[in-house]
Amino acid sequence: MTTKDRLLAAAAETLSDHGIAGLSARTIAAAADVNQALIFYHFGTVDDLVDAACRQATDQRVEFYRAYFADVTTLPDLLRLGRELHEREREMGNVAMMAQLMAGAQRNATLARAGQYAMAAWSAEIETVVARCLAGSPLAEIADVAGLARAVSAAFIGLELYEGVDPQGATTALDALDGLAVLIDVVDDLGPVARKALRAKVRRRNRTA
Amino acid sequence: MTTKDRLLAAAAETLSDHGIAGLSARTIAAAADVNQALIFYHFGTVDDLVDAACRQATDQRVEFYRAYFADVTTLPDLLRLGRELHEREREMGNVAMMAQLMAGAQRNATLARAGQYAMAAWSAEIETVVARCLAGSPLAEIADVAGLARAVSAAFIGLELYEGVDPQGATTALDALDGLAVLIDVVDDLGPVARKALRAKVRRRNRTA
């Protein structure tokens, strides 16, 4: 493993372990067991290192899940995978890394670009799966899949942060969202008359919007 | 306005303006136009000041919206108020403050308590309104209102952070969530037979959960 790779891995790890407020060239170098000056030799600035590290970490995790996502064709399956992804990435610290990146990105142009990249990568992945699961359901006509995928990604970040301050509350929140899954069945079980009325309602809404 | 009050206001403002990474006794003191040493005289540590500031700011905003919430009795009204609240608090920087607080709270016990307090305050407020709006609807049987209120609060935080890195993406995300509102009508328009089937389905799910 090269020094550059050690630094990239350590930067992502430090971001999730110490948060954006505890991130520094020194803390990253210590985690990588690398001389502090090498950060500036290899990456120029700390921000540029963090930028590269977050992009790489995101690419790796999205790539890892691509195979799992490919198997998902129904919304209940997707919900299960979503919860599994939440648990696993929580342990891996990847969502935490994203959350801290997003917090730092609010007033930092370099991190903002990295944050946008990471959100776009996850959203695109989620979008294709949701679109596949919704094919044939009346929900496909109701939902803006691209927007929904972004909303889900953003909500993940918020839930991760909430879990950090109130784990019990976060569990009840996730359970409540799970519970809403029956709504999907309701729409899918709609008879032809009700479906037609629904379609008309959606059309009316889209015209006024 | 006393020095203490100036510091409280400046701390909340600095947190949203500079982020948790740019927060320091010196930046807060500058924003308050107050001598830096007075932070430690009045609050002991910077964390304790931020803690008090976030609690006070949250109390004030929740109190401000209580009257608006009291008028809301239907879910469409609630959605409108939610979006209005989102816009206004975004300008006021209150959601940004919350988001930065939550990011800092992940590895800081003092901020974690403040974060938990703020989330609980908003969630409690939202919970009572949602419960009122759902009264009489079959949704009341499906939804865990307490958990849902927490999920909504957490999602707000995530959307705020997302908006900071990709405003356009955040708008499509919010629009997509708005679009799902027709699902509420679908359930409310269900006939008695479908309602009974839905109730049975929910009971079955709750038994296995």
Add this chain to the structure above:
DNA sequence: GTCTATAGAGGGATAGAC
């Protein structure tokens, strides 16, 4: 590529005058 050393700025916190 990697190391030590250090410049120069900014950080939390305290002492002590007023």
Add this chain to the structure above:
DNA sequence: GTCTATCCCTCTATAGAC
């Protein structure tokens, strides 16, 4: 309560030896 001055630490970044 408020001020100045200061201690001592950590920060980013660079210079220069190896």
